Amino acid sequence: AQTVTQSQPEMSVQEAETVTLSCTYDTSENNYYLFWYKQPPSRQMILVIRQEAYKQQNATENRFSVNFQKAAKSFSLKISDSQLGDTAMYFCAFMKRAGNMLTFGGGTRLMVKP
Amino acid sequence: EAEVAQSPRYKITEKSQAVAFWCDPISGHATLYWYRQILGQGPELLVQFQDESVVDDSQLPKDRFSAERLKGVDSTLKIQPAELGDSAMYLCASSWTEAHNEQFFGPGTRLTVL
Numbered sequence: 001a002q003t004v005t006q007s008q009p010e011m012s013v014q015e016a017e018t019v020t021l022s023c024t025y026d027t028s029e030n031n032y033y034l035f036w037y038k039q040p041p042s043r044q045m046i047l048v049i050r051q052e053a054y055k056q057q058n059a060t061e062n063r064f065s066v067n068f069q070k071a072a073k074s075f076s077l078k079i080s081d082s083q084l085g086d087t088a089m090y091f092c093a094f095m096k097r098a099g100n101m102l103t104f105g106g107g108t109r110l111m112v113k114p
Numbered sequence: 115e116a117e118v119a120q121s122p123r124y125k126i127t128e129k130s131q132a133v134a135f136w137c138d139p140i141s142g143h144a145t146l147y148w149y150r151q152i153l154g155q156g157p158e159l160l161v162q163f164q165d166e167s168v169v170d171d172s173q174l175p176k177d178r179f180s181a182e183r184l185k186g187v188d189s190t191l192k193i194q195p196a197e198l199g200d201s202a203m204y205l206c207a208s209s210w211t212e213a214h215n216e217q218f219f220g221p222g223t224r225l226t227v228l
Binding site: 004033037043044045046047050091093095098099101102104105106107 | 117118145147149154155156157158159162164170205209211215216217218219220221222
């Protein structure tokens with residue numbers, strides 16, 4: 001079974017600064033998918049960024065980028081130029097193959113301060 | 115923009131009562147997921163449908179939970195009887211097919227069992 005661990009329950013960052021959220025996972029699979037989802041207060045969960053394990057290049061989506069270290073089973077999320085709207089719970093998630101269920105970490109609550 | 119719809123958004127019930135949650139996935143999405151998210155934790159899969167068929171219900175407490183997707187479109191999740199430990203957010207998600215890895219989440223139903 002896969003496990004996902006987020007070791008930072010809460011983090012805060014000043015507006016316009018950069019913050020990195022950590023995630024580690026455990027799997028015996030070689031090909032899989034990793035995701036970061038954002039859950040704003042009282043709003044639905046939305047996909048921030050995804051990474052396919054067979055791709056060596058780290059994924060980037062505007063201000064969001066990941067540092068994917070397959071050997072270390074590490075998948076961190078970097079948010080640059082943090083904005084107040086980035087305040088949310090962030091979940092790291094693992095998917096064994098397309099169409100399978102997501103296995104989530106416990107989440108990191110990020111607060112962006114003005 | 116198409117979204118996953120869920121109702122009700124909030125439900126308060128007493129233990130031993132029956133409750134039901136409804137989900138309408140994005141039009142055309144063949145795969146539907148029900149997740150349970152206990153406060154402060156990441157979501158965990160309860161059941162996955164491909165069209166009207168159950169793909170994975172290994173984590174569904176079948177003595178009290180049931181789920182159906184009769185026509186392969188909308189879905190209902192039922193709990194009977196509800197227990198105090200069932201208090202949680204129930205999230206519905208959908209994706210185009212099992213070959214697609216992005217899941218789109220609804221706003222959830224927050225259940226409180228008294």
